[in-house]
Amino acid sequence: MVVRQPFTMTARRQRWPATPRTLVVLLFLAVATGGCAPMGSAEDHNASRAALAFDRSLGDPAQACRLLAPGTLTELQNTFGACDRALPRQDLPVASRVVDVDVYGKDAIVRLDRDVVFLARFDSGWRVTAAGCTPQQGRPFTCTLKGS
Amino acid sequence: MSDSRAATGRPRAWLRDHSLTLAFTLLLLGALVGQALTGLAGYNEQARDAQLPTLSLLQYLTSSQFAVDVAENWQSEYLQFLLYILLTVWLVQVGSPESKKPEERGRETFEDQRIGSYATSGSPAWAKLRGWRLILFSHSLGLVMGLVFLGSWSAQFVAGRSAYNADQIQDLQAPLTWAQYLQAPDFWNRTFQNWQSEFLAVVTMVVFSIYLRERGSPESKPVGAAHDSTGVDG
Missing domain, CATH: 1.20.5 (Single alpha-helices involved in coiled-coils or other helix-helix interfaces)
Incomplete structure (x- = not known):
């Protein structure tokens, strides 16, 4: 049987100050954990799969074009013409396995055995923002395919 | 009725x-x-x-972007209060209602602090005790402020690295490791730009309150109090 404390002024004084304190704790926990929320093995896996799918579909340019981010697709078409004809001319390396992946929120870098691919997560899934990338000491990667 | x-x-x-x-x-x-x-x-x-x-x-x-923006401000606020709580034990500013009188500097006596045998009937339970509970309660405000400061500064570090690395990837650059981000200008710039504004606010409050008044505010001396009168009582 639960015995409830009589609702007195004393009881109220003890209970109410807990409200702002609880609020602060909850807000703090939300902030402390918020930064980690978008990261996780599920998105690591999805980003890796999208990067590999792009590299493996380079033999089918129409399919590979569908995996490009809008800005990257626009830049390729503005510079070289229709995607399915322009993409094969980029001589992108074809990779077969994932070496490493880093996901931060909606952005990912996937290091493949023969390529480095950058991706962003849209409502439709992970899309390639840059591919054919090689590292430069202390500077951005140099990428054969990228957005403007 | x-x-x-x-x-x-x-x-x-x-x-x-x-x-x-x-x-x-x-x-x-x-x-x-x-x-x-x-x-x-x-x-x-x-x-x-x-x-x-x-x-x-x-x-x-x-998102880490929102988290770091919140946490970097929170940590500096709690650091400000932590330092203010601790430094005003020993440091004084003559004429400021935010300061103790010079002769009151230090941890003060049991009688001044109404602890141990000097505790009154209204004193908190742990103020009437001796040993670790009295020590813990005597420093509970500073401890909690310090812990919240460290927690929010850590949250700034974790979320800041995540947000920074998202930007790095968008700029086609490699993300930073924990050790690299600890040395990165982004982490320390976010930290220092918040700290300087908090320290400015404190020094301004301490000095302005010597010469300026806000009638009725407990943060101000009484309007008619002398400029060189120190402490909240004016």
Whole structure:
């Protein structure tokens, strides 16, 4: 049987100050954990799969074009013409396995055995923002395919 | 009749007695909402310009970008209060209502602090004791402020690295490791730009309150108090 404390002024004084304190704790926990929320093995896996799918579909340019981010697709078409004809001319390396992946929120870098691919997560899934990338000491990667 | 009047008066009296806490809690929530909405608008504007994915409000509230912006401000506020609580034990400013009198510097006596055998009937239970509980309670304010400062500064570090690395990837650059981000200008710039504003606010309050008054405010000396009178009593 639960015995409830009589609702007195004393009881109220003890209970109410807990409200702002609880609020602060909850807000703090939300902030402390918020930064980690978008990261996780599920998105690591999805980003890796999208990067590999792009590299493996380079033999089918129409399919590979569908995996490009809008800005990257626009830049390729503005510079070289229709995607399915322009993409094969980029001589992108074809990779077969994932070496490493880093996901931060909606952005990912996937290091493949023969390529480095950058991706962003849209409502439709992970899309390639840059591919054919090689590292430069202390500077951005140099990428054969990228957005403007 | 008198009972019902007392009952209706109770919530009003409670609101009056806690109005300072309530007002600042509402201001905090209002400011957080404003920060969230404007932060989301700014993020999405940049994302649309770069033809990158935008965020929903919920996604933004749980993003590292929002978390680091909140945490970097919180840590500096708690550091400000922590330092102010600790330094005012020993450091004084003659004429400031925020300061003790020079002769009162230090931890003060058991009698001054109403602890141990000098505790009164209204003193908190642990103030009447000796040993670790009295020591812990005697420093509980500083300890909690310090822990919240360290927690929010750590949250700034974790969320800051995540947000910074998202930007790095968008700029086609490699993300930083924990050790690299600890040495990165982004982490320390976010830290110092918040610290300097907090220290400015404290020194301004300490000095301005020597010569300026706000009638009725407990943060001010009485209007007629001499400029060189120190302490809250004026």
